[in-house]
Structure formats: C-alpha cells, structure tokens
Amino acid sequence: MPPFKLQSEYSPKGDQPQAIEALVQGLERGDRFQTLKGVTGSGKTFTMAAIIEQVQRPALVIAHNKTLAAQLCSEFREFFPDNAVEYFVSYYDYYQPEAYIPQRDLYIEKDSSINDEIDRLRHSATQAILDRRDVIIVASVSCIYGLGSPENYKAIVLKLRCGASYERDWVLRRLVDMQFTRNQMTLERGEFRVRGDLLEIQPKDEDVIIRVDFFGDEVDSIAVVDPLSGEVRARPHEITVYAASHFVTPQEKIELAVQTIQAELDERLEYFQSQGRHLEYERLQQRTRYDIEMIRETGFCAGIENYSRHLDGRAPGTPPHVLIEYFPEDFVLFIDESHQTIPQLNAMYHGDMSRKHTLIEYGFRLPSAADNRPLRFEEFEKVVNQCIFVSATPGPYELRNSTQVIEQVIRPTGLIDPEVEVRPVQGQVDDLIEEIRQRTARSERVLVTTLTKKMAEDLTDYLAEVGIRVHYLHSDIETIERTEILRDLRLGVHDVVVG
Structure with a gap:
C-alpha cells in the first residue's frame, strides 16, 4: 500500500508551517490532546492533511453534521488521491426510532429508509481500515453509535484463490452466514447467484460483480466485472469478500447468544408475573420468542441490534463496539469544529437512554436493549488515543484538556476578514x-x-x-x-x- 502523499499545488504559508511542526511534535512526544485554533479561511483542513502526511498514521476525522463531513471528505480525496479516503455517516435518509408513549398507550414502530449508497460507503470504510494503513475516514458523530464486533467482522470473510479447492456447497453456506441473499435474477449489493459452475457475488462495498468460475470444486478463474456493461475490470488471483452486515456473528456465538437471551427473557417474565403485569408479560414473551426463532434459523432478525450485547458476548453495562475499535491503536483523531462536535458527542447517550428505558419498562424490549447505545462521553474519552481539536472558537473542554493550543491566525492568502456591510431591507x-x-x-x-x-x-x-x-x-x-x-x-x- 502506498504511504500518505499529500498532492497539492499549494505549500504551507502564513501560520501553517509553525502549526504543522508544533502539532506533529506533540503527536510524536505522546501528547493526548492538542488544539488547533484557526480563524476561518486559515487552511485548517490543509494543516490536518499535512500532519497526516508527516506522521503516516491512519486518521479519523469527526464532523458535527453530514454536509460538513462530505465537504471534508471531498477535500481530503483531492489531497490524497492515491490513498483511501472514506466517508462514514448514518445511512438513514429517514429514521423514526421505536418508541412508546405510556400516557396515550401509543406504540410507535421503528420506521426507516436506508440509503443504499451510504451503506456501501460505510462498508467500504470499515473494510479499508481492516485491510490497509493509508486510510482517512471522515465521519459524523454517529460513529460513536453501536456497530458490529470488529473481531466477528474480520473473522467471517470468504477468501477464494485460483487453483484452490473448495466444496461449492460450503461456499454458498458461507455466503448465507455472511448475511448475503441468494437471487437468481438481477443482482443487488449483498446478493449472490449460482448458474451451473458459475458463482456471482455483488459485495456490499463496491459496484462490481465478482465472478468465480468453478471446475468441479476447484476455482478455475476469478473476474471482477462491471455490473452494467459486463466488462471485465480485473482478473485477481485471489479475492476476499466481507460480510453484508456489520452485525454478523459466527454460528457458535449465535447458539450461545440464543441461550443467554432466553435466560434473560425467563428472568424478565418472572419479574412481570410477580408484579401482576400480565400485558407486559405477554407482549415481551411473544416478541422475544419470535426474535429468538429468527436468530436461530437465519442468524438475523428485525431489530437485531437490540441483542448486540448477547451476540458480542459482552457483560451488562459494557460499552458497545464502535467504528474507533476498527482502527489500529496508533490512529490519530481530529475533531473538526470541536466547539459544536464535543457537545453533540456528550449528548447522544442521554437522548437515546430516555427512550429505551420506557420500552424496557413496558415490555417491548429486554433490559439488554439498553446496551445497544452510543458511547458515554467518558467511554469515548477512554478509546481515544491521540486527538487534535480543530476550531476557530474552541470550548472550555478543549482548552482545559489540551497540552498546547496552537494558533493559526494568518491566512495563507494573506487576506484579512472581509468588511461586513449592512444594507436596507427595501429593495x-x-x-x-x-x-x-x-x-x-x-x-x-x-x-x-x-x-x-x-x-x-x-x-x-x-x-x-x-x-x-x-x-x-x-x-x-x-x-x-x-x-x-x-x-x-x-x-x-x-x-x-x-x-
């Protein structure tokens, strides 16, 4: 894989050279928190890019909304065209969370619309960080929400090599275990089809079809094909296909998870029965047993994220797996517009918990559903290795925790702030x-x-x-x-x- 190489017609100017040097030195001596305080238009994004090039470490950049994240991602892709710059935001175009309003006895079922293209980009991001080091992921604050276990995601892959022998039925079962769906008609992302000795897979992270030609049980050839034109883009000697869902679990863990879900259900049903709450008893029993049956038979169910603690084998109250865990330990975190992003990171947990506790109290979910949540802010702090806050107006948290605050006041262009002119409303x-x-x-x-x-x-x-x-x-x-x-x-x- 190529090293990070910043490609730009510009070179550091104004306050940029001193800021880059000071922040790189801080990273090399192990400073955990630093702040880049730069006025608007001073080239803070270019400074971040130059730091990444000098330290040659994977980077996560968190922005406080999708639009800013998309803009940053676009700029980093221009700076690093030969490296992996990925985009990781919430994949919902529309999201109505599951909720219950006891005052009106009103249950609101979860309703959502998933953007298939953003889902592809999320899978591309997690796969890139597991496969290589020259990776920059630009994410929104949704990156601290629960994601599948990186260990399971890395373990359940399909690797095929030309000339090697694989039992074809095992390959097909493996794809089903990886949450791929069989479709003999038009392929979509996360689906596969079989025609004689020809296996075609459309992975979740790319707009390509992987065509595997078997001769008996031996892989005769592998081709990466354009799904629209059928043109062969590449003929790799071997390929690795990752799971179609981040919430994928090995069969042995599914069996153990079913047992622990059943045990928690029995305990909760006993509680409702002792309290004389028969409606909650019946409601929880019906919903959870249906989910258990779906997980046992297919490895998946609607709302499977609510059982993530059991599927991951985590203890009650432990933090969920998040995007940061997919990174190597030496990654660098940049929090852009930190004066807005930090409060959002701090507030996500509390807003989620108030809704979940009502669902649990009235028998719509098991207590373990509360462990499908964003990180608490103190948990987020623990998983951060080294962080640089980036803002024109850093807040009290950044200033209090940073070992150094580097100012970037002089713009590379030498321009000063524009004059603000107030004109009449009329005309x-x-x-x-x-x-x-x-x-x-x-x-x-x-x-x-x-x-x-x-x-x-x-x-x-x-x-x-x-x-x-x-x-x-x-x-x-x-x-x-x-x-x-x-x-x-x-x-x-x-x-x-x-x-």
Missing part, C-alpha cells in the same frame, strides 16, 4: 440580483442565506426565473445530493446556492 432582492450579476461576470460564486427553508426555495425559484443559475440547499436535501450540489457550485454548474 434587497433587486440589490441581491445586481450583486450576483457582478460576481458571476468575474466567474465568482455566491452564497445566499435565508431565515427559513421555504424562503430559500421561493428565492431560488425567483432567481431562476431571471436567468440565474441557482440551487437551494437545506436539511431536507438528501446526503448524497448535498455533496453533488456543492460539487456543482465549484464546477460552475451553479453560480449561486441559497440556503
């Missing part, structure tokens, strides 16, 4: 259009902010009617589309973005 749209035309004549871009999403959409429609290339951007736009809009702004497809 503001006509004034805006005139300013836009002046900027677009110089091939510049314009960002317009509004008070509401509706106002952003209405203003966009009006500007489009007068011939301006414009698009709106707000929280209702799906994650991938946000990235495309920002990319189009850079490329000049849009001159104006209203948000």
Whole structure:
C-alpha cells in the first residue's frame, strides 16, 4: 500500500508551517490532546492533511453534521488521491426510532429508509481500515453509535484463490452466514447467484460483480466485472469478500447468544408475573420468542441490534463496539469544529437512554436493549488515543484538556476578514440580483442565506426565473445530493446556492 502523499499545488504559508511542526511534535512526544485554533479561511483542513502526511498514521476525522463531513471528505480525496479516503455517516435518509408513549398507550414502530449508497460507503470504510494503513475516514458523530464486533467482522470473510479447492456447497453456506441473499435474477449489493459452475457475488462495498468460475470444486478463474456493461475490470488471483452486515456473528456465538437471551427473557417474565403485569408479560414473551426463532434459523432478525450485547458476548453495562475499535491503536483523531462536535458527542447517550428505558419498562424490549447505545462521553474519552481539536472558537473542554493550543491566525492568502456591510431591507432582492450579476461576470460564486427553508426555495425559484443559475440547499436535501450540489457550485454548474 502506498504511504500518505499529500498532492497539492499549494505549500504551507502564513501560520501553517509553525502549526504543522508544533502539532506533529506533540503527536510524536505522546501528547493526548492538542488544539488547533484557526480563524476561518486559515487552511485548517490543509494543516490536518499535512500532519497526516508527516506522521503516516491512519486518521479519523469527526464532523458535527453530514454536509460538513462530505465537504471534508471531498477535500481530503483531492489531497490524497492515491490513498483511501472514506466517508462514514448514518445511512438513514429517514429514521423514526421505536418508541412508546405510556400516557396515550401509543406504540410507535421503528420506521426507516436506508440509503443504499451510504451503506456501501460505510462498508467500504470499515473494510479499508481492516485491510490497509493509508486510510482517512471522515465521519459524523454517529460513529460513536453501536456497530458490529470488529473481531466477528474480520473473522467471517470468504477468501477464494485460483487453483484452490473448495466444496461449492460450503461456499454458498458461507455466503448465507455472511448475511448475503441468494437471487437468481438481477443482482443487488449483498446478493449472490449460482448458474451451473458459475458463482456471482455483488459485495456490499463496491459496484462490481465478482465472478468465480468453478471446475468441479476447484476455482478455475476469478473476474471482477462491471455490473452494467459486463466488462471485465480485473482478473485477481485471489479475492476476499466481507460480510453484508456489520452485525454478523459466527454460528457458535449465535447458539450461545440464543441461550443467554432466553435466560434473560425467563428472568424478565418472572419479574412481570410477580408484579401482576400480565400485558407486559405477554407482549415481551411473544416478541422475544419470535426474535429468538429468527436468530436461530437465519442468524438475523428485525431489530437485531437490540441483542448486540448477547451476540458480542459482552457483560451488562459494557460499552458497545464502535467504528474507533476498527482502527489500529496508533490512529490519530481530529475533531473538526470541536466547539459544536464535543457537545453533540456528550449528548447522544442521554437522548437515546430516555427512550429505551420506557420500552424496557413496558415490555417491548429486554433490559439488554439498553446496551445497544452510543458511547458515554467518558467511554469515548477512554478509546481515544491521540486527538487534535480543530476550531476557530474552541470550548472550555478543549482548552482545559489540551497540552498546547496552537494558533493559526494568518491566512495563507494573506487576506484579512472581509468588511461586513449592512444594507436596507427595501429593495434587497433587486440589490441581491445586481450583486450576483457582478460576481458571476468575474466567474465568482455566491452564497445566499435565508431565515427559513421555504424562503430559500421561493428565492431560488425567483432567481431562476431571471436567468440565474441557482440551487437551494437545506436539511431536507438528501446526503448524497448535498455533496453533488456543492460539487456543482465549484464546477460552475451553479453560480449561486441559497440556503
């Protein structure tokens, strides 16, 4: 694998050289927490990239929302085109968590819409960090939420090599154990099909089909094929296929998990019976026994993450497995916009627990469901190796814990803060259009902010009617589309973005 190599037409300028040198020295002497305090436009992302290149260690960059994470990921990919820069955020386009409102006796079933492309990127991220060291993962705060065990994820893989012999039925059973689905028609990610001696697998992390040609039980050839055109992209000598789900578990652990779930169910049913709560008794018994049967027969059930403690073999109250555990011990963590990200990391656990405790109390879930949760902040601190907080306005936590606060005030361009000009409300749209035309004549871009999403959409429609290339951007736009809009702004497809 290639080492980290920063590729940019720019070199460190302004305060960047001193900041890079000081922070690298801090990492090399073992400083656990440091802060990069840099004004807007001072090139903090470039500084992070230069630090990664100098220390040559895997890096995790946490941002406080998906849009910022996508922007950072795009910039790091430009800086490191020959290395693995991955994107890890929540894969839900829509998510309604399971909940119960006792005052109204209202149960709200979990409802969600998973973005298949983001799911692919999540698998690509975890597989990259397990396979190589030249990896940067840009993540949102959802990276501290429970994920499958890295040990199980690494253990349950399918490795095939040309010329080696494998019992074909064993290969197919292995794929089923890895949560792949058999489909004899059109393949989707996480599916496989068999036609005679030909096995085709579409892995979860790539838009390719792996075609394995058997001669009896011997692997005759392996080809990586474009799923649309059928063109052969590569003919590797061997391949490794990872599981189609992060919550994958070996069969022996499933049997043990079923026993411990049953034991916890019996204990909880006894509690409800002693309290005379027959409704909760019947509710919990019916739901959990159905889930146990599904796990025993298929290795999976709806809401399997609620049994993650049993499947992982963890003790009650122990922290869940998270993305950070997939990294080697010497990784470097960057927390971007830390004054906003740190409070979010701190609050995630408490918001999740209030909902879970109600579900447990009224017999919708076993008490072990509470262990499917985000990390507590103190647990997050324990798994952090070395961290650099990045912010223009670092908060009290960062300043209190950092061994050094490095300021990056002088911009590489030498520009000072722009002058803020306040203009009258009357005629503001006509004034805006005139300013836009002046900027677009110089091939510049314009960002317009509004008070509401509706106002952003209405203003966009009006500007489009007068011939301006414009698009709106707000929280209702799906994650991938946000990235495309920002990319189009850079490329000049849009001159104006209203948000």
